[in-house]
């Protein structure tokens with residue numbers, strides 16, 4: 001079981017009522033199980049984030065952002081770091097004016113990280129927009145969905161995200177980035193960076209792709225499917 005030490009207490013003292021020592025994490029997750037966080041910080045707005053970054057500046061504790069906890073299983077021993085929960089101050093939603101945009105044109109909305117994804121999907125549809133209906137059954141938050149690249153029904157967050165704003169809790173950095181960069185980082189980027197850095201996952205993936213292709217080509221005729229053959233082309 002985790003035990004708060006001087007570093008945890010220093011952060012709790014600095015943040016006052018926003019921080020709780022030995023806070024149970026189970027209630028913040030879908031499964032409802034697991035031990036406590038040594039420190040849980042409730043962050044209600046950007047000002048709280050700045051205070052948290054200041055409090056964390058000289059600590060070497062790890063951090064864990066908790067969205068709606070639908071993809072988190074907390075160990076019974078708990079989390080020996082600083083868990084951060086984004087509150088209602090991050091649940092904003094700004095929708096574009098449907099009448100100001102022509103039929104078939106794309107438009108941008110802005111959503112806060114703690115907004116529930118099903119709420120986002122419903123409010124977008126209620127306002128007459130399409131494009132996010134896939135998200136209505138994903139029980140996460142916008143932040144968690146971006147982090148996990150949540151998806152379903154043939155679409156995902158990476159396909160819908162134009163830009164995102166990020167904050168480094170353990171440093172002074174922060175800013176905005178293109179959604180495409182995130183998509184790249186989640187999928188193809190992870191594959192190529194794994195190969196180029198000689199990481200085991202990249203090479204296993206590459207080998208599995210080759211084996212899968214060969215196997216697929218051999219099995220296609222068994223299902224009455226044709227196998228495309230490339231003619232030798234002397235040039």
Ligand SMILES: Cc1cc2nc3c(=O)[nH]c(=O)nc-3n(C[C@H](O)[C@H](O)[C@H](O)COP(=O)(O)OP(=O)(O)OC[C@H]3O[C@@H](n4cnc5c(N)ncnc54)[C@H](O)[C@@H]3O)c2cc1C
Nearest residue numbers: 065067068069070071072140141143144145147148150151
């Ligand atoms: C019944 C059920 C159905 C589901 N269906 C789907 C589905 O159809 N498609 C799908 O893709 N997933 C599905 N999921 C999984 C889950 O809903 C998604 O992964 C969702 O995106 C997680 O969001 P969350 O806010 O709950 O994140 P959490 O579970 O709270 O956290 C998940 C990860 O994201 C990080 N994180 C959370 N918020 C932030 C933030 N603001 N900033 C940075 N990091 C953050 C956390 O640190 C953690 O690493 C399902 C889960 C359940 C329980």
